[in-house]
Amino acid sequence: MALLITSECINCDMCLxxxxxxxxxEGKKVYEIDANRCTECVGFYPEPTCIAxxxxxxxxxxxNHVEDQAxxxxxxxxxxxxxxRF
Incomplete structure (x- = not known):
């Protein structure tokens, strides 16, 4: 599934x-994630780097965007x- 940044975001710029x-x-109040582009880093890294x-x-x-690994x-x-790109 795609990821979501909650309203608790402090806009620290680490994830971007x-x-x-x-x-x-950058959203109006906090950073946001485009679900159409988020792969949870599948294809790049073993875990989502933004979370890390x-x-x-x-x-x-x-x-709202449930997806499996495939x-x-x-x-x-x-x-x-x-x-x-590759």
Whole structure:
């Protein structure tokens, strides 16, 4: 499933450069994650890097965008391999 940044975000900028799919962006109040671009780092890293660097643990699984590992891998391929990034 895609990830979600909660309203507890303090806009510390730690997650933004960590996202290999550029799924994280500045929202009106807190950073947000584009569910269409989030692969939970599948295809890049064993674990989501944004979660690893978040100092307040405000990044959670998005219950509105449930995807299994195979779906996340397909999204990774669509975003990166097809676009010529790899």
């Amino acid at each position: 450069p960590e996202c290999p799919n550029t799924a994280i962006f 660097v978040c100092p307040i643990n405000c990044i959670i699984a998005d219950p 779906e996340l891998l397909e999204k990774f391929k669509r975003l990166n391999i097809v676009s010529g």
